[in-house]
Amino acid sequence: xxxxxESYLPAAPLVVLVxxxxxxxxxxxxxxxxxxxxxxVAGHIQDRLGPMRxxxxxxxxxxxxxxxxxxxxxxxxxxxxxxxxxKLAPFIAFAASYGAYAVIPLSSEYIGSMIDxxxxxxxxxxxxxxxxxxxxxxxxxxKWSLLGAMRTAAQTVSYEVPTVVTILSVIVVTGTLNLMEVxxxxxxxxxxxxxxxxxxxxxxxxxxxxVLFFIAALAEAHRVPFDLPESESELVGGYQTxxxxxxxxxxxxxxxxxxxxxxxxxxxxxxxxxxxPFGSFMDGPVWGVFWSVSKAMVLxxxxxxxxxxxxxxxxxxxxxxxxxxxxxxxxxxxxxIALWEMLF
Amino acid sequence: MFKEKGPDVTFSQPVEEADGLKTQEMxxxxxPQHPSTHGVLRVELTLDGExxxxxxxxxxxxxxxxxxxxxxxxxxxxxxxxxDRMDYVAAMNNEHGFAIAMEQLMEIELNxxxxxxxxxxxxxxxxxxxxxxxxxxxxxxxxxxxxxxxFSEREKILDIFEKASGARLLYNYIWIGGLMNDVxxxxxxxxxxxxxxxxPKIKELNDLLSxxxxxxxxxxxVGVLPEKVAINYGISGPSLRGxxxxxxxxxxxPYSIYDRFEFDVVVGxxxxxxxxxxxxxYIVRVREMEESLKIIEQALESMPDEGDVHESIPKKIRPxxxxxxxxxxxxxxxxxxxxxxxxxxxxxxxxxxxPSFVNLSVLPAISVGAMIADMVAIIGSIDIVLGExxx
Numbered sequence: 001x002x003x004x005x006e007s008y009l010p011a012a013p014l015v016v017l018v019x020x021x022x023x024x025x026x027x028x029x030x031x032x033x034x035x036x037x038x039x040x041v042a043g044h045i046q047d048r049l050g051p052m053r054x055x056x057x058x059x060x061x062x063x064x065x066x067x068x069x070x071x072x073x074x075x076x077x078x079x080x081x082x083x084x085x086x087k088l089a090p091f092i093a094f095a096a097s098y099g100a101y102a103v104i105p106l107s108s109e110y111i112g113s114m115i116d117x118x119x120x121x122x123x124x125x126x127x128x129x130x131x132x133x134x135x136x137x138x139x140x141x142x143k144w145s146l147l148g149a150m151r152t153a154a155q156t157v158s159y160e161v162p163t164v165v166t167i168l169s170v171i172v173v174t175g176t177l178n179l180m181e182v183x184x185x186x187x188x189x190x191x192x193x194x195x196x197x198x199x200x201x202x203x204x205x206x207x208x209x210x211v212l213f214f215i216a217a218l219a220e221a222h223r224v225p226f227d228l229p230e231s232e233s234e235l236v237g238g239y240q241t242x243x244x245x246x247x248x249x250x251x252x253x254x255x256x257x258x259x260x261x262x263x264x265x266x267x268x269x270x271x272x273x274x275x276x277p278f279g280s281f282m283d284g285p286v287w288g289v290f291w292s293v294s295k296a297m298v299l300x301x302x303x304x305x306x307x308x309x310x311x312x313x314x315x316x317x318x319x320x321x322x323x324x325x326x327x328x329x330x331x332x333x334x335x336x337i338a339l340w341e342m343l344f
Numbered sequence: 345m346f347k348e349k350g351p352d353v354t355f356s357q358p359v360e361e362a363d364g365l366k367t368q369e370m371x372x373x374x375x376p377q378h379p380s381t382h383g384v385l386r387v388e389l390t391l392d393g394e395x396x397x398x399x400x401x402x403x404x405x406x407x408x409x410x411x412x413x414x415x416x417x418x419x420x421x422x423x424x425x426x427x428d429r430m431d432y433v434a435a436m437n438n439e440h441g442f443a444i445a446m447e448q449l450m451e452i453e454l455n456x457x458x459x460x461x462x463x464x465x466x467x468x469x470x471x472x473x474x475x476x477x478x479x480x481x482x483x484x485x486x487x488x489x490x491x492x493x494x495f496s497e498r499e500k501i502l503d504i505f506e507k508a509s510g511a512r513l514l515y516n517y518i519w520i521g522g523l524m525n526d527v528x529x530x531x532x533x534x535x536x537x538x539x540x541x542x543x544p545k546i547k548e549l550n551d552l553l554s555x556x557x558x559x560x561x562x563x564x565x566v567g568v569l570p571e572k573v574a575i576n577y578g579i580s581g582p583s584l585r586g587x588x589x590x591x592x593x594x595x596x597x598p599y600s601i602y603d604r605f606e607f608d609v610v611v612g613x614x615x616x617x618x619x620x621x622x623x624x625x626y627i628v629r630v631r632e633m634e635e636s637l638k639i640i641e642q643a644l645e646s647m648p649d650e651g652d653v654h655e656s657i658p659k660k661i662r663p664x665x666x667x668x669x670x671x672x673x674x675x676x677x678x679x680x681x682x683x684x685x686x687x688x689x690x691x692x693x694x695x696x697x698x699p700s701f702v703n704l705s706v707l708p709a710i711s712v713g714a715m716i717a718d719m720v721a722i723i724g725s726i727d728i729v730l731g732e733x734x735x
Binding site for chain 1: 378394556716
């Protein structure tokens with residue numbers, strides 16, 4: 001991919017820029033789609049139609065119209081807010097989410113940065129997100145924002161543990177932290193004759209590991225039933241209370257980007273990343289992007305489905321779930337997976 | 345405890361902890377613009393982290409001088425629209441109560457058809473109101489979808505009301521001595537088809553929300569209102585029955601023709617937690633909807649086809665001098681009207697004992713030690729309508 005770009009583009013910095021922008025194109029398109037899709041999913045779950053007017057067919061351009069509206073909104077910074085941090089926070093949030101895309105192999109020919117500590121980098125950079133949220137909550141100078149930010153700090157720090165441990169249990173199997181290599185290991189021959197060679201089918205404990213990972217990822221992405229930081233019926237808007245217009249849109253974008261990111265990492269770690277589910281059929285660099293994004297979209301859909309079905313946990317129950325149940329189960333599961341690896 | 349004043353000295357004094365850090369309680373205003381206070385309630389919360397150490401409700405943001413307006417009306421029937429606007433999600437029940445008070449004062453006897461239509465309307469309104477209460481309670485807990493399911497059912501009831509009265513929210517349908525007009529011809533079929541389609545929806549609601557594990561842990565053992573406290577504060581309606589007190593004016597002090605119908609008074613049993621917790625108050629409302637369906641079915645059966653709804657409406661409403669206190673069971677509890685007549689065409693004094701107002705008074709007592717998320721659940725489970733609290 002890089003060589004392909006080099007042959008067309010004159011200068012090396014330009015190559016790097018274009019190369020780095022590819023996921024941005026994908027996620028911006030994805031975000032427009034996902035916001036529309038979420039509204040449609042919500043609508044149909046709730047016995048209504050969702051947006052139907054804008055653009056003709058099932059309101060397909062609703063999110064474009066919303067985006068244009070948001071762009072025209074007045075730029076408001078609360079009088080007593082910490083202006084610098086207030087303005088900075090949404091962009092740090094987005095940067096943290098976007099930065100993590102660097103190590104996600106979108107296809108066999110495309111990975112932002114082929115580093116050997118990909119998983120480690122991923123875990124580290126996604127932690128930045130909570131800092132930006134605390135920043136937003138603190139800088140807003142609003143008590144509701146502050147409470148939302150406090151909750152986020154507690155939630156993210158707690159749920160990073162089960163996320164990391166479940167990721168670690170995949171690493172036990174793959175033996176590498178490079179996500180491209182993790183994906184390559186899952187291509188080719190099939191397990192049990194008919195199942196693809198994906199890590200989730202590797203052992204029964206892997207299935208459990210995925211469920212645990214998914215729960216923890218829901219909490220990391222602040223989705224229902226773990227959407228406490230922005231729980232609108234309690235904390236008004238949580239850390240987003242004082243944000244409006246473009247900066248709010250960036251937070252919104254980050255939320256959806258984060259959703260895709262966690263789904264993508266789930267796909268890479270458990271569902272064979274860019275590998276086609278049909279062996280060599282529909283396999284290739286371009287199909288790779290299709291497969292990784294569409295597999296991720298399935299997980300995104302499940303997250304949306306949960307969001308419009310479940311109520312929300314309370315903050316202490318959230319902590320209980322994490323520390324008393326998820327983390328012990330994750331560690332036991334890690335040991336079982338390690339034993340399985342030793343024995344088979 | 346309930347004195348309204350500025351921050352106490354005890355709150356603003358930072359406490360020094362052993363490690364040299366200072367901690368301080370935070371005072372935060374929940375409302376009047378807050379998504380979950382069901383209107384313009386302001387609750388002044390004193391927080392220790394997320395734990396509420398003191399909650400003081402401040403009311404009056406929706407005060408519309410109901411009582412003074414009633415005195416200024418030159419005719420009694422003009423009071424009815426004002427009554428509608430108190431508990432605006434259960435306007436029929438408010439009208440019913442006021443009409444009954446006036447009829448007692450003037451000693452008007454009604455024919456059976458009027459009574460039956462009134463009871464059916466009141467019970468339909470109770471279902472509509474409970475649907476709103478249950479739906480928004482789910483919304484408070486974070487479940488968005490049941491809210492819309494409830495609203496689509498409520499919509500069907502509003503359609504029935506619209507056919508009868510022309511209005512969807514504030515009806516001015518039940519008049520002193522009768523009704524605004526007779527129900528349309530297909531009223532019976534409309535109501536019975538609603539009753540038929542609505543029963544399975546209650547089960548659906550129970551599957552989706554009432555027995556949801558997350559919903560249970562969020563509402564069980566939260567905001568426990570013991571029987572004694574409930575009685576001492578004068579709580580009424582589903583909030584009282586949620587604490588296990590079997591008290592329902594429809595059964596214990598029957599008005600209209602409620603003594604003719606068979607129905608149970610649903611009380612909380614503390615099935616999933618402590619007796620009188622938020623879940624009990626919630627489930628009482630859900631089960632009361634089924635009881636209301638029973639009443640509607642019986643009333644539909646015994647409703648006479650003949651009868652003039654304008655028959656007993658007096659030409660000029662000029663009650664004899666005197667006073668009356670009459671109470672009825674609205675979806676929110678015991679709604680009492682105290683009317684003094686000075687033999688003129690307008691009331692000398694009207695006082696409403698609003699159940700929401702009384703029920704809200706218990707909030708400070710049961711919310712200490714709760715978390716912010718619980719506060720939302722408690723306010724939702726008491727089911728207040730600010731229009732009625734402030735009047």
